[in-house]
Amino acid sequence: MPMRVAMLSAECEPWAKTGGLADVVDALARALGRLSGEAVETPVDVFLPRYRIVPEPQAIERTQVLSVPDPISETQACMFAPRCAHAIERCRGEVPRMRTAADGRKVACHRFEELA
Numbered sequence: 502m503p504m505r506v507a508m509l510s511a512e513c514e515p516w517a518k519t520g521g522l523a524d525v526v527d528a529l530a531r532a533l534g535r536l537s538g539e540a541v542e543t544p545v546d547v548f549l550p551r552y553r554i555v556p557e558p559q560a561i562e563r564t565q566v567l568s569v570p571d572p573i574s575e576t577q578a579c580m581f582a583p584r585c586a587h588a589i590e591r592c593r594g595e596v597p598r599m600r601t602a603a604d605g606r607k608v609a610c611h612r613f614e615e616l617a
């Protein structure tokens with residue numbers, strides 16, 4: 502299943518730019534968009550605040566409701582559980598603790614060993 506990527510940013514070239522973040526968001530979206538459809542669902546979405554300088558679209562092609570995890574929530578679940586294709590009941594009832602994998606990477610996933 503391809504990964505769905507949505508970037509929420511304060512700026513993105515060419516619509517809003519005050520520093521390097523706009524360049525990074527633009528370049529990353531373009532680079533991810535060039536990957537094959539097996540790795541990443543394309544096009545990659547970039548969400549910006551509704552600045553006055555951003556032109557009104559001629560037509561709304563699609564609308565969608567996004568669910569963004571609250572990073573300061575006191576939830577007792579993995580924050581990715583609502584959108585993780587591998588989520589199991591344990592993911593919805595227990596926050597995975599951070600562990601160190603055999604190769605030294607840090608991972609917080611109940612199913613890391615079986616999915617790796």
Ligand code: SF4
Nearest residue numbers: 579582585592610611
């Ligand atoms: S713990 Fe792992 S498998 Fe479970 S929802 Fe989180 S990322 Fe997915």
